[in-house]
Amino acid sequence: MPVPGPGYSITVRLEAPPSASAAGDLTSAIGRAGGVITAFDVVESHADRIVVDITCNSLSTDHADDITSVLRTLSGVSVRKISDRTFLVHLGGKIEVNSKVALANRDDLSRAYTPGVARVCTAIAENPDDARRLTVKRNTVAVLTDGSAVLGLGNIGPEAALPVMEGKAALFKKFSGVNAWPVCLDTQDTEELIRAAELIAPVYGGINLEDIAAPRCFEIEARLRSKLDIPVFHDDQHGTAIVVLGALRNALRVVNKDISDCRIVVCGVGAAGSAIIRLLRHKQPRDVIAVDIDGIVHQDRGDTDDNLRSIAGSTNGEGRTGTLSDAVDGADVFIGVSAPNTLGTEDVAAMSTDAIVFALANPDPEIDPLEAQKHATVVATGRSDHPNQINNVLAFPGFFRGLLDAHAHDITDDMMIAASNAIADVVDGNDRVNASFIVPSVFDSTVAPAVADAVRRAAASEQSPEGSPALSGSAASAGLGEDLEF
Secondary structure (H helix, E strand, O other), rough: OOOEEEEEEEEEEEEEOOOOHHHHHHHHHHHOOEEEEEEEEEEEEEEEEEEEEEEEEEOOOHHHHHHHHHHHHHOOOOEEEEEHHHHHHHOOOOOOOOOOOOOOHHHHHHHHHOOHHHHHHHHHHHHHHHHHHOHHHHHEEEEOOOOOEEEOEEEEEEHHHHHHHHHHHHHHHHHHEEEEEEEEOOOOOOHHHHHHHHHHHOOOOEEEEEEOOOOOHHHHHHHHHHHHOOOEHHHHEEEEEHHHHHHHHHHHHHHHOOOHEEEEEEEEOOOHHHEEEHHHHHHOOEEEEEEEEOOOOOOOOOOOOHHHHHHHOOOOOOOOOOOHHHHHOOOOOEEOOOOOOOOHHHHHOOOOOOOEEEEEEOOOOOOOOHHHOOOOEEEEOOOOOOEEOHHHHHHHHHHHHHHHOOOOOOOOHHHHHHHHHHHHHHHHOOOOOOOEOOOOOOOOOHHHHHHHHHHHHHHHHHEEEEOOOOOOHHHHHHHOOOOOOO
16 A cells, blocks of 8 residues: 655644643644654744644645644644645756856866867867767767656646656766756657757757657657667666566566566556567567557457557467456466556466566556565565665666767667666676565666666677777867777
């Protein structure tokens, strides 16, 4: 069951009588209302009153309102102000631009800007490839969205999508040192979005597509990859697939099963589900059964689009039909990237011995993990308040770090499989894997470097022996060579 968490944390400033029992009365009231207190601070003390800040976690905005209503009913208590700590984090935005160079005097200005900057512009004009070493391009990614499929909120548009893109940019910087910037486009026309991405591409080292609805996201990614000379990565697809594949490798080790003997059910065949199925096929499971809102995907269904037809042609070798319950009967693995409460306890009970359940719908999974644990040996979710959190932040920061360092122009399945193995190895390589620990913590500082190194190695094996181009023209004559590192 959900528990109060920091996503709905509030700080209530209130006045209370200066009695010996005041603190106990306040904390008891919050406890009765189901809140979890994380801080209690007396900010003012007077002969006739005290002013207190109480910070607590709640379940939802309605629950936070219930907590403050309870406080207002206490005798002598007056609520001054309620602060939603999540909104406080977002005041003024979560990211900013800082200069890497000193700008303290005229000499600094002459080199960083005019007149000195003109020499660098000339060098890039003579050889556009030099932009990667002489500008932010070498370490900068565009986080691009149209706001058509944001989290579980749906089509909310570019302005409302911006907080998510800011958060993504902050995670890039925190975990891998990559500069990322939100690009929220006010169009949901596929041609306009593709053209906009083409127009901004010269100043970025890569593009991370984010929260673009299926099936348009498939066409957009494919066409941009064919048009651009920088890597294009749709994190909702491939970031999820990379982490799932790494987690599954370790989960199968826990239950002592080989993937070639496993029947795997993937519930949800949008962006994430389709990419998971694509990577799974490289591992050659016994069978994969895809299930969407209309049931099992099979070749005789008449309601399929191009994506579903492709999936039908490469999965469900046994030709199964029916509902999700029919699909999971006897299955070894369930991977859910669909909607809350779609999998029943009785469905998990009908799976094979030592079943694996990845219920990844967020924030509410396909099944309560505590219910799934009654019958499954390994359970994972997308939530931070349960073991085995499958989170894309394990993949995309290190993945782009590796792409940028390798001067990669494209992304391959081999790179993604290498990244998934690196994530699994952080746990498995140290022999720590168990049913409650199949993926590392998102705050494990070894993850992003391990993923980056794996991607660099995979990219290097696919590049020509010549490697990255050398500086030329004015830049070369200035003595700037390969020792110019990030």
